Amino acid sequence: MGKIIALANQKGGVGKTTTAINLAAYLAAEGKKTLLVDVDPQGNAGSGLGLDVMNLQETVYQWLLGGQTFETAMKKTRWENLEVLPANIDLAGFEIDMRDEDGRDYVLRRRLREVADRYDYILIDCPPSLGLLTINALTAADSVLIPMQCEYFALEGLTQLLRIIKLVQNKLNPELKLEGLLLTMFDSRTRLSTQVVADVREHFGKQVFEVVIPRNVKLSEAPSYGEPIGVYDPLSSGALAYKKFAEDLLARQRA
């Protein structure tokens, strides 16, 4: 059964989607069958890979509720080994629909178990909140990857997030591990970035990936072309960092 990794951080704009798209694409390029699942109603993971998510009838929402099969909701991409289960605004209905349902925390976990053996890796892109959709992702996952900006507000939210992860481990998913912390949008010209990296490494040591993703405009341009960075600008600093990150992540699995 494939490894399921949730990308979560309730702080907004820290690079969850950018990391999900580019990690998925590099894993696929390394020959791993990879599924990118979007559980954020903004739908950026799908649109960042060129899908017109706003006009899709069958998305992760219809599949979660049982109205659609996996085959109709899942979209193949132009890239071998990379498939996407996109989201759009319909998914905002999930929290309301599931409000009084027992087992509402396990919906994604149960559905993903049905298809997990078709993939080597399943990445789940979360919204910037700690609501039912993120809880579903943490309950379904084998591990959680935490993208963190090299910014002041980034440290504040981490305590809250680690508390929620502990809660999920105790009550919903005892197997959930921390895949690690990935520092993003590092700007070598500013003292603040260097300070945040030093603070995070001091507190979390080995749980922080060696690779730091630099701030690189190519990463923010790539989604407007519907391409992962490895396709859009493979020699950019952003591409080289995400490629190295994917290699490190794979090496950790073998260790």
Next chain:
Amino acid sequence: MGKIIALANQKGGVGKTTTAINLAAYLAAEGKKTLLVDVDPQGNAGSGLGLDVMNLQETVYQWLLGGQTFETAMKKTRWENLEVLPANIDLAGFEIDMRDEDGRDYVLRRRLREVADRYDYILIDCPPSLGLLTINALTAADSVLIPMQCEYFALEGLTQLLRIIKLVQNKLNPELKLEGLLLTMFDSRTRLSTQVVADVREHFGKQVFEVVIPRNVKLSEAPSYGEPIGVYDPLSSGALAYKKFAEDLLARQRA
């Protein structure tokens, strides 16, 4: 009665908190009695002004539920005319507590009416979601200000947000106006920024503020000193842009 402006955008990391803090500080500096209300459980508006929000017992949450008076929850700042109603993780309980309550959309509106006449402006910083806390802010507000990054994903989320605003206008708060769209984190070195600005101005015309806030590292350093940009680095490009924005916003009120 003071004017209540909600700062909302479900896309994360677009500059809602940075705009709320710095607009509030410049309005206060112009002699306007200003209250900054944080309805984001991350609590960045309070911590960005130097408050140790994690250890506060009385916050916006206790005031909203009626357990505390406004005087104990509200915090004065070092700066004249600027007061803060901070949030912390306790506020995450609000959505669960209010789940089956009638009138749960009007809680903030009712509570703010009790104190609105003490202020000229009340700014409400929203979390990156369209849940009950943001709905409460839109229901309480006279107008909504939408900070938008000059990035590709920014345009995607705008349609969803405008739809929710329409919904609130129809069902909860017919007086709600659009204060405007404020473009943030503009990076003059990238084509993408210029493209997004052009697209947004084309679609929204006069609803977009003339001033564009540049990407400026001083803006992300200021909260680590607990100071608004006008205090931390008053001649930085970020400070000058927010000062001009506050002046434009005030001029619009008089028009």
